[in-house]
Amino acid sequence: xxxxxxxxxxxxxxxxxxxxxxxxxxxxxxxxxxxxxxxxxxxxxxxxxxxxxxxxxxxxxxxxxxxxxxxxxxxxxxxxxxxxxxxxxxxxxxxxxxxxxxxxxxxxxxxxxxxxxxxxxxxxxxxxxxxxxxxxxxxxxxxxxxxxxxxxxxxxxxxxxxxxxxxxxxxxxxxxxxxxxxxxxxxxxxxxxxxxxxxxxxxxxxxxxxxxxxxxxxxxxxxxxxxxxxxxxxxxxxxxxxxxxxxxxxxxxxxxxxxxxxxxxxxxxxxxxxxxxxxxxxxxx
Amino acid sequence: xxxxxxxxxxxxxxxxxxxxxxxxxxxxxxxxxxxxxxxxxxxxxxxxxxxxxxxxxxxxxxxxxxxxxxxxxxxxxxxxxxxxxxxxxxxxxxxxxxxxxxxxxxxxxxxxxxxxxxxxxxxxxxxxxxxxxxxxxxxxxxxxxxxxxxxxxxxxxxxxxxxxxxxxxxxxxxxxxxxxxxxxxxxxxxxxxxxxxxxxxxxxxxxxxxxxxxxxxxxxxxxxxxxxxxxxxxxxxxxxxxxxxxxxxxxxxxxxxxxxxxxxxxxxxxxxxxxxxxxxxxxxx
Numbered sequence: 001x002x003x004x005x006x007x008x009x010x011x012x013x014x015x016x017x018x019x020x021x022x023x024x025x026x027x028x029x030x031x032x033x034x035x036x037x038x039x040x041x042x043x044x045x046x047x048x049x050x051x052x053x054x055x056x057x058x059x060x061x062x063x064x065x066x067x068x069x070x071x072x073x074x075x076x077x078x079x080x081x082x083x084x085x086x087x088x089x090x091x092x093x094x095x096x097x098x099x100x101x102x103x104x105x106x107x108x109x110x111x112x113x114x115x116x117x118x119x120x121x122x123x124x125x126x127x128x129x130x131x132x133x134x135x136x137x138x139x140x141x142x143x144x145x146x147x148x149x150x151x152x153x154x155x156x157x158x159x160x161x162x163x164x165x166x167x168x169x170x171x172x173x174x175x176x177x178x179x180x181x182x183x184x185x186x187x188x189x190x191x192x193x194x195x196x197x198x199x200x201x202x203x204x205x206x207x208x209x210x211x212x213x214x215x216x217x218x219x220x221x222x223x224x225x226x227x228x229x230x231x232x233x234x235x236x237x238x239x240x241x242x243x244x245x246x247x248x249x250x251x252x253x254x255x256x257x258x259x260x261x262x263x264x265x266x267x268x269x270x271x272x273x274x275x276x277x278x279x280x281x282x283x284x285x
Numbered sequence: 286x287x288x289x290x291x292x293x294x295x296x297x298x299x300x301x302x303x304x305x306x307x308x309x310x311x312x313x314x315x316x317x318x319x320x321x322x323x324x325x326x327x328x329x330x331x332x333x334x335x336x337x338x339x340x341x342x343x344x345x346x347x348x349x350x351x352x353x354x355x356x357x358x359x360x361x362x363x364x365x366x367x368x369x370x371x372x373x374x375x376x377x378x379x380x381x382x383x384x385x386x387x388x389x390x391x392x393x394x395x396x397x398x399x400x401x402x403x404x405x406x407x408x409x410x411x412x413x414x415x416x417x418x419x420x421x422x423x424x425x426x427x428x429x430x431x432x433x434x435x436x437x438x439x440x441x442x443x444x445x446x447x448x449x450x451x452x453x454x455x456x457x458x459x460x461x462x463x464x465x466x467x468x469x470x471x472x473x474x475x476x477x478x479x480x481x482x483x484x485x486x487x488x489x490x491x492x493x494x495x496x497x498x499x500x501x502x503x504x505x506x507x508x509x510x511x512x513x514x515x516x517x518x519x520x521x522x523x524x525x526x527x528x529x530x531x532x533x534x535x536x537x538x539x540x541x542x543x544x545x546x547x548x549x550x551x552x553x554x555x556x557x558x559x560x561x562x563x564x565x566x567x568x569x570x
Contacts, residue, residue, distance in 0.1 A: 114492060114494055134491065134492050134494075136492065163488070163491060163492065165488060169484070169485065169488060170488075172485050172489075173485055173488040173489040173492055174489075174492060176476075176477045176480060176485075176489040177477065177489045177490075177492055177493040177494070177496070177497040178492075178494070178496050178497070180473065180476065180477075181473060181496045181497055181500035181501070182496065183536055183540075184469055184472075184473055184500070184533070185500050186536070186551070186552060186555050187469075187529065187532045187533050187536050188465065188466060188469055188529065189555040189558060189559055190532045190535075190536075190551065190555060191461075191465065191525065191528050191529040191531075192461045192462065192465075192562070193554075193558055194528050194531075194532060195461060195528075199454070200454060200457050200458055200461075203448070203450060203454060203455075204457075204458040204459075204462045204562070205462075205561045205562045206419065206448060207399060207421065207448065207458055207459060207462055207463075208462040208562040208563065209418070209419070209462070209463070211462070211463050211466050211467065211502075211503045212462040212463070212466055212562055212563075213562075214499040214500070214502050214503065215466035215469070215470050215499070215500055215502070215503060216466070216559055216562070217496075217499050217500070218496045218499065218500060219552075219555055219559075220555050220556050220558075220559030221556065222556075223549050223550075223552035223553040223555075224549065226548070226549070226552040227545055227546075227548050227549040227552060230539075230540050230545065230548055231543070231545045231548075234540060234543070237540060238540050238541065240476065241533075241536070241537050241540065242537075243476050243479050243480075244472065244473065244476040244533075245530075245533060245534075245537065246476075246479075247472045247475045247476045247479060248469070248472050248526075248529075248530060248533065249530075250475075251468055251471070251472050251475075251526070252523070252526050252527075252530065254515075255468075255515050255519060255522060255523050255526065256523065258516070258519070260512055260515065260516045261512075263511070263512050263515055263516075264508050264509065264511070264512040265508075266471070266475065267504075267508035267511040267512060268508040269478075270471050270474040270475060270504055270505050270508075271505050271506065271507075271508055273474060273478055273505075274474055274501055274504075274505030276490045277477070277489070277490045277493040277497055277498075277501070278493065278497075278498055
């Protein structure tokens with residue numbers, strides 16, 4: 001099958017590597033001539049160009065540009081497409097993307113491969129990035145079964161675990177387990193930096209260890225990504241933050257009231273329930 | 286030197302292994318005859334007993350029982366001690382311990398080896414657990430230089446990085462980088478479990494990945510440890526939680542007001558500052 005990839009970063013490049021390995025003809029688009037050259041050299045695409053006309057015959061095209069520019073990317077792409085081409089995207093927020101792209105093109109399926117590393121760019125692309133990790137597809141009433149089946153079969157070829165839900169269900173779920181952790185982890189770093197005494201702050205920095213490291217990791221990560229989660233999933237991130245704030249007030253009240261056994265019972269519950277969020281999950285993603 | 290260890294768990298046992306290796310005579314106390322047998326078999330102590338009279342000739346004794354029972358442990362030990370014996374403890378909160386033990390015995394130095402694993406008990410004891418990790422000593426005006434020097438030299442023998450500060454400075458610093466992360470991480474698990482729709486909760490559990498795993502790790506850990514941090518460092522943990530709550534309100538306000546570039550600037554600041562808390566830190570601790 002002839003497959004197009006627009007945006008040759010970590011996700012676009014990794015998709016290309018695996019789809020080439022599966023025997024597809026992969027055509028890549030990047031604004032940067034250097035990235036085009038690199039993508040071909042790395043074997044992530046068979047051909048690459050800055051000219052979207054390269055994708056005139058593609059059966060399926062993955063939109064892998066940053067979330068905020070996806071609608072513009074699709075608008076620029078449309079004049080070059082044959083009328084049956086199926087589009088899908090890899091954005092980490094779905095309602096915004098689906099609402100923006102669906103009116104532009106009849107054959108579109110929103111998607112979110114939940115794989116990643118801390119690195120970005122075509123240099124970071126790797127084979128088998130998606131194996132065993134969740135890949136969410138978010139069809140709507142407007143999605144044809146042909147489009148869904150086509151993208152679904154490619155997801156299976158990547159070795160991902162497929163989940164199908166609405167864009168809204170996706171955004172609410174990822175707010176809990178991805179966007180909220182990022183916000184509260186960022187807030188932890190800010191709180192530690194708010195310590196007014198420089199000596200205490202320096203001692204805290206010296207003594208910090210794996211507990212601080214793990215809890216602050218996602219909040220100290222890519223600033224553009226953090227901003228995009230908040231901006232494009234604003235309502236759901238706020239909803240999770242409000243519930244988090246309520247729970248924080250409960251935690252504070254328990255400490256103020258010296259309710260030690262209630263607190264320990266709560267911690268026991270947390271310890272018992274946390275594995276439900278971790279079952280058979282690989283390290284990346 | 287003849288060294289006593291009261292409480293032969295992960296920390297007590299690991300101290301024993303290293304101090305035996307350094308050529309000291311190590312005598313262990315545990316209430317459990319099984320633990321005594323195991324500690325001797327593992328080479329963590331030369332002799333072990335449930336009878337504190339074993340420590341009559343010890344020059345230095347490490348108190349390694351749980352935080353809440355340390356004062357009782359010392360009270361029970363005192364009738365057996367020779368008058369020059371130096372006591373030190375390994376508790377993760379210092380003001381409470383120092384205030385309770387200092388009036389009981391003139392030769393006492395509070396201590397906190399910041400090493401640990403997720404496991405507990407003598408089976409989990411390991412050599413070199415303290416190498417390269419912070420070891421905090423918290424002398425007061427009442428601490429003799431003889432006591433401090435003696436414990437300090439043993440900390441150097443363990444290969445730890447020594448920090449010396451007041452009990453209050455210690456408790457304020459560890460509230461930031463250990464106790465606060467535990468509380469906000471626990472609160473994350475509680476917030477996710479508060480999602481009222483079971484289908485959304487199930488989807489969130491399926492999609493959760495490394496971001497959730499790392500941010501929830503310390504909050505889903507040992508419930509007794511979480512309770513003890515809160516109970517014995519109550520004032521400092523509350524102080525850090527109040528500042529965290531203020532920062533959380535700022536984060537929420539920024540989202541409510543759609544202040545995306547301000548948010549991104551804050552995330553850039555977090556990303557730039559976080560490494561100060563991580564510099565040259567080993568994985569454990």
